[in-house]
Amino acid sequence: xxxxxxxxxxxxxxxxxxxxxxxxxxxxxxxxxxxxxxxxxxxxxxxxxxxxxxxxxxxxx
Amino acid sequence: xxxxxxxxxxxxxxxxxxxxxxxxxxxxxxxxxxxxxxxxxxxxxxxxxxxxxxxxxxxxxxxxxxxxxxxxxxxxxxxxxxxxxxxxxxxxxxxxxxxxxxxxxxxxxxxxxxxxxxxxxxxxxxxxxxxxxxxxxxxxxxxxxxxxxxxxxxxxxxxxxxxxxxxxxxxxxxxxxxxxxxxxxxxxxxxxxxxxxxxxxxxxxxxxxxxxxxxxxxxxxxxxxxxxxxxxxxxxxxxxxxxxxxxxxxxxxxxxxxxxxxxxxxxxxxxxxxxxxxxxxxxxxxxxxxxxxxxxxxxxxxxxxxxxxxxxxxxxxxxxxxxxxxxxxxxxxxxxxxxxxxxxxxxxxxxxxxxxxxxxxxxxxxxxxxxxxxxxxxxxxxxxxxxxxxxxxxxxxxxxxxxxxxxxxxxxxxxxxxxxxxxxxxxxxxxxxxxxxxxxxxxxxxxxxxxxxxxxxxxxxxxxxxxxxxxxxxxxxxxxxxxxxxxxxxxxxxx
Numbered sequence: 001x002x003x004x005x006x007x008x009x010x011x012x013x014x015x016x017x018x019x020x021x022x023x024x025x026x027x028x029x030x031x032x033x034x035x036x037x038x039x040x041x042x043x044x045x046x047x048x049x050x051x052x053x054x055x056x057x058x059x060x061x
Numbered sequence: 062x063x064x065x066x067x068x069x070x071x072x073x074x075x076x077x078x079x080x081x082x083x084x085x086x087x088x089x090x091x092x093x094x095x096x097x098x099x100x101x102x103x104x105x106x107x108x109x110x111x112x113x114x115x116x117x118x119x120x121x122x123x124x125x126x127x128x129x130x131x132x133x134x135x136x137x138x139x140x141x142x143x144x145x146x147x148x149x150x151x152x153x154x155x156x157x158x159x160x161x162x163x164x165x166x167x168x169x170x171x172x173x174x175x176x177x178x179x180x181x182x183x184x185x186x187x188x189x190x191x192x193x194x195x196x197x198x199x200x201x202x203x204x205x206x207x208x209x210x211x212x213x214x215x216x217x218x219x220x221x222x223x224x225x226x227x228x229x230x231x232x233x234x235x236x237x238x239x240x241x242x243x244x245x246x247x248x249x250x251x252x253x254x255x256x257x258x259x260x261x262x263x264x265x266x267x268x269x270x271x272x273x274x275x276x277x278x279x280x281x282x283x284x285x286x287x288x289x290x291x292x293x294x295x296x297x298x299x300x301x302x303x304x305x306x307x308x309x310x311x312x313x314x315x316x317x318x319x320x321x322x323x324x325x326x327x328x329x330x331x332x333x334x335x336x337x338x339x340x341x342x343x344x345x346x347x348x349x350x351x352x353x354x355x356x357x358x359x360x361x362x363x364x365x366x367x368x369x370x371x372x373x374x375x376x377x378x379x380x381x382x383x384x385x386x387x388x389x390x391x392x393x394x395x396x397x398x399x400x401x402x403x404x405x406x407x408x409x410x411x412x413x414x415x416x417x418x419x420x421x422x423x424x425x426x427x428x429x430x431x432x433x434x435x436x437x438x439x440x441x442x443x444x445x446x447x448x449x450x451x452x453x454x455x456x457x458x459x460x461x462x463x464x465x466x467x468x469x470x471x472x473x474x475x476x477x478x479x480x481x482x483x484x485x486x487x488x489x490x491x492x493x494x495x496x497x498x499x500x501x502x503x504x505x506x507x508x509x510x511x512x513x514x515x516x517x518x519x520x521x522x523x524x525x526x527x528x529x530x531x532x533x534x535x536x537x538x539x540x541x542x543x544x545x546x547x548x549x550x551x552x553x554x555x556x
Contacts, residue, residue: 006102006159008238008385009158009159010155010156010351012151012155013152013155013309014154014385016148016151016152016305016308016442017148017305017308017309018111018305019296019301019304020301023141023295023296023298023301024408025294028276030275031274031275031276031277031278032275032279033279033294033295035141035142035144035294035295035296036279036349036353037150039144039147039148039349040346040349041145042134043342043345043346043349044149044342044346045152046151046152046154046155046342047154047240047339047340047343049155050154050155050158050338050339050342051339054158054336054338054339057331057332057333057335058332060282
């Protein structure tokens with residue numbers, strides 16, 4: 001697999017550092033305003049993107 | 062908060078504290094090598110920690126007791142702005158994934174133990190090595206002191222006044238770190254992290270139910286901020302840049318510290334580090350939910366003497382006494398793990414980049430371990446004295462500057478992994494301008510993390526550490542362009 005998967009790792013920087021994307025109250029999810037659940041959702045999304053990048057390396061363990 | 066002694070809480074607290082103390086001493090027998098008398102063994106646990114040990118150790122070391130206390134306290138006090146800890150601890154992992162396996166490989170191939178070792182090996186400059194080492198030690202000292210503040214908050218919630226319990230806990234910590242080295246915090250981290258997870262999961266699942274659900278928690282916080290006239294559950298447009306630059310700057314600084322790098326260098330392989338970049342965000346999820354305890358403090362209508370009491374006060378109010386004791390023990394033990402690793406990281410720097418570099422270049426590996434063990438004691442006593450004799454605000458101010466300072470070592474440590482273009486002189490110039498210029502900015506702003514930056518019609522509050530880093534890099538590039546490179550590179554290093 002190619003190392004172009006590494007570009008995926010830039011996505012969380014864009015999604016989280018451009019604050020106007022997510023500084024809203026609505027839509028509310030499980031009582032959480034959008035600002036909060038949007039950022040919390042980036043945790044599993046970033047872990048998934050990092051896992052995709054991880055798969056392009058040989059496992060040395 | 063209650064101040065009288067709370068017996069069930071105290072019994073549970075003492076039980077877990079005794080448990081980790083025993084583990085700390087037993088740790089010297091864990092995965093025992095022929096001898097602990099080398100820096101690779103005492104200071105890095107033998108460079109053999111696999112995925113799970115590294116996960117617990119770095120998690121225990123990066124998400125500190127002070128984080129558990131201070132992040133909810135900041136959210137309680139200012140609202141959404143305090144939540145920058147979440148984007149910070151998310152974007153840090155793509156950075157770790159890209160950079161840290163390379164750094165680990167260089168350290169492994171050449172037997173390096175510290176960041177300054179890596180810099181010396183790459184550039185052959187004793188001066189650049191020394192400034193990286195000194196920056197690391199100076200930035201770490203207030204960080205250890207903060208762990209003591211976190212522990213003191215938990216001990217106070219149990220009903221103890223005075224500094225004696227704190228001193229006792231630290232003496233015990235100093236002794237088992239001395240005898241077991243990095244194996245002690247690595248083993249204790251298992252207990253600490255599991256306890257913190259239990260406490261946080263209980264808090265975020267039980268407390269909102271008692272306070273009318275998450276929607277009510279957010280509404281209560283919103284009303285409290287409006288009544289107070291400051292803070293908000295959403296950011297003001299004027300806070301956007303501050304929020305983003307604090308998150309980015311903190312993420313870049315996080316793994317420049319000696320304690321986080323020690324966790325990296327102690328890993329078994331580059332794969333171990335990559336796997337952890339995928340797995341460590343589990344702690345971030347916990348931290349994000351924990352931060353909301355700040356809002357729960359508003360929903361519970363707590364009356365607090367100090368914002369830092371919000372987490373202990375919630376546990377005391379909404380949980381049975383024994384479980385509050387468990388949570389306080391988790392916080393106190395949560396201070397021990399990072400404090401131990403920080404003192405080891407600082408001791409490694411002192412041994413390799415001062416003692417071996419200037420005092421005794423012929424020191425053997427047993428001698429290195431002996432020097433590092435003494436240095437770890439001195440570092441801890443220093444932090445204890447800071448907390449006992451100087452105002453708390455002093456440690457907080459120093460910690461703020463420490464983040465700015467450690468960030469200035471990034472170009473020297475990281476750029477060399479990707480390019481051979483920079484010279485030691487250029488990086489040294491960048492470091493000096495970034496560190497002293499950044500400190501001057503922060504100082505003239507009254508030791509605030511944000512600086513008002515005006516470029517043309519654009520005005521924004523920006524994290525001062527990131528401003529200093531940009532200036533640092535610009536200076537390094539300019540000096541590199543102007544000053545001719547030395548013809549012979551100092552030392553060839555396998556990378």
